[in-house]
Amino acid sequence: MEAERARVALTVNGEARTLELDTRTTLLDALREHLGLTGAKKGCDHGQCGSCTVLIDGRRALSCLALAVAQEGAAVTTIEGLADGDELHPMQAAFVAHDAYQCGYCTPGQICSAVGLLAELEAEGLALDDDLIRDRMSGNLCRCGAYMNIVPAIREAAG
Amino acid sequence: MRPFAYARPASAAEAVAAVAAHDGRAAFLGGGTNLVDLMKLGVAEPAVLVDVTRLPHGEIAETADGGLRIGAAVRNSDLAAHAAVRERYPVLAQAILAGASGQVRNAATVGGNLLQRTRCPYFQDTSKPCNKRRPGSGCPARTGHHRDLAVLGHSEHCVATHPSDMAVALAALDAVVHVEGPGGARELPFVDLHRLPGDEPERDTVLGPADLICAVELPGLPIARRSAYRKARDRASFAFAIGAVAVAVETDGGTIVDVRIAFGALAHKPWRAYRAEDALRGAPATPPLFAAAAETELAEAVPLRENAFKLPLARALLVRTLEELCRP
Numbered sequence: 001m002e003a004e005r006a007r008v009a010l011t012v013n014g015e016a017r018t019l020e021l022d023t024r025t026t027l028l029d030a031l032r033e034h035l036g037l038t039g040a041k042k043g044c045d046h047g048q049c050g051s052c053t054v055l056i057d058g059r060r061a062l063s064c065l066a067l068a069v070a071q072e073g074a075a076v077t078t079i080e081g082l083a084d085g086d087e088l089h090p091m092q093a094a095f096v097a098h099d100a101y102q103c104g105y106c107t108p109g110q111i112c113s114a115v116g117l118l119a120e121l122e123a124e125g126l127a128l129d130d131d132l133i134r135d136r137m138s139g140n141l142c143r144c145g146a147y148m149n150i151v152p153a154i155r156e157a158a159g
Numbered sequence: 160m161r162p163f164a165y166a167r168p169a170s171a172a173e174a175v176a177a178v179a180a181h182d183g184r185a186a187f188l189g190g191g192t193n194l195v196d197l198m199k200l201g202v203a204e205p206a207v208l209v210d211v212t213r214l215p216h217g218e219i220a221e222t223a224d225g226g227l228r229i230g231a232a233v234r235n236s237d238l239a240a241h242a243a244v245r246e247r248y249p250v251l252a253q254a255i256l257a258g259a260s261g262q263v264r265n266a267a268t269v270g271g272n273l274l275q276r277t278r279c280p281y282f283q284d285t286s287k288p289c290n291k292r293r294p295g296s297g298c299p300a301r302t303g304h305h306r307d308l309a310v311l312g313h314s315e316h317c318v319a320t321h322p323s324d325m326a327v328a329l330a331a332l333d334a335v336v337h338v339e340g341p342g343g344a345r346e347l348p349f350v351d352l353h354r355l356p357g358d359e360p361e362r363d364t365v366l367g368p369a370d371l372i373c374a375v376e377l378p379g380l381p382i383a384r385r386s387a388y389r390k391a392r393d394r395a396s397f398a399f400a401i402g403a404v405a406v407a408v409e410t411d412g413g414t415i416v417d418v419r420i421a422f423g424a425l426a427h428k429p430w431r432a433y434r435a436e437d438a439l440r441g442a443p444a445t446p447p448l449f450a451a452a453a454e455t456e457l458a459e460a461v462p463l464r465e466n467a468f469k470l471p472l473a474r475a476l477l478v479r480t481l482e483e484l485c486r487p
Contacts, residue, residue, distance in 0.1 A: 060262050066266065120261065123240060134395070137261075139260025
């Protein structure tokens with residue numbers, strides 16, 4: 001194998017996958033171009049918009065700034081892996097119930113980020129309030145401006 | 160992005176050797192949140208990436224003097240959430256949470272945070288000259304857009320600021336950096352890690368290319384229990400500072416017994432405010448004296464056309480933070 005290519009084995013949405021990739025491939029491109037999982041979106045591709053957010057080992061992460069080759073052994077969950085069959089993840093259901101999107105482009109990233117956020121706050125022992133949601137969700141931009149409905153959706157999913 | 164080879168060594172010594180073997184064409188890879196972006200922009204073009212995220216530097220451990228030794232591979236969010244950090248060094252937890260976004264903090268490592276590059280727009284734009292990116296090419300920021308850039312310690316060659324929030328807290332906390340390099344292991348005071356640009360703006364720190372930060376050590380520092388970080392920025396969250404201050408203070412009956420102060424976003428390095436500290440030690444804890452101490456520290460500032468606002472901003476940040484911390 002030439003030096004600029006590498007093999008990476010990881011789990012994506014519960015399924016073991018092995019890819020042989022150019023080392024420059026980001027996790028986002030590996031998901032979209034090599035595994036056909038186009039839920040995570042390429043917005044800015046520079047870590048500023050959050051539309052590429054996925055969960056790596058349960059933690060929210062920017063797949064556009066993560067090199068795929070550095071994810072050896074990781075468990076990646078994308079928006080496609082959140083639902084249980086036909087049953088939506090509670091965060092997905094809350095986004096639907098609150099109409100927390102307009103065009104939908106940022107939505108997969110918003111939902112993955114919100115799922116990661118709730119786990120972080122639980123670990124930190126912090127109570128959720130709207131200001132904390134706004135601060136901790138600032139890595140996800142919505143150009144349609146659906147924030148007014150995203151905040152209550154996350155609050156509801158937090159229970 | 161230029162093609163590169165990827166290596167994941169098992170020990171710090173192997174990582175150092177791997178980078179040293181490539182004569183400046185290799186780079187350590189932490190969380191990648193800055194480096195991968197710079198590679199996409201063509202600002203960084205390493206031929207080899209040496210991944211140091213899986214070295215045994217992922218722990219936060221108590222030290223004999225009541226401090227903490229923080230492994231360089233600890234993720235920023237884990238450091239901010241750590242119970243001992245929140246209780247004994249609140250300024251550090253606050254500074255980390257004031258930086259970047261949740262996703263970035265989950266990936267970014269302690270070592271990588273310290274070695275992130277300036278966000279000066281000319282540095283990040285390969286179509287423009289920049290002495291930091293291409294030594295000798297010139298500094299368009301000095302006469303161009305420098306509203307967010309340095310007011311203290313800059314040179315004719317570079318007016319960049321260091322972007323880290325975490326580093327400002329570490330500068331105030333008397334932290335020590337543990338480094339492993341081609342010549343072996345060494346320690347240096349955190350305040351000596353970053354440097355002023357002088358006539359070598361391409362060097363952000365005193366480290367050589369194959370020097371690996373392995374840990375940052377916080378001393379046992381009772382004063383740090385009463386500490387805070389205050390950051391001014393153009394939007395409420397996920398923006399770099401235009402001014403920031405880290406403060407720890409101990410008072411006794413309205414008098415300042417001891418104090419630690421560092422400013423962020425004012426210089427090429429986190430700016431430990433020794434002169435302000437000296438002015439405050441033993442003084443009554445009153446806002447006019449807080450303001451006078453800030454003026455003492457900022458007296459040597461040389462603001463540029465667009466950024467003189469940073470001086471009253473920095474003064475106000477210090478006064479307000481000391482007021483809150485000194486409230487009985």
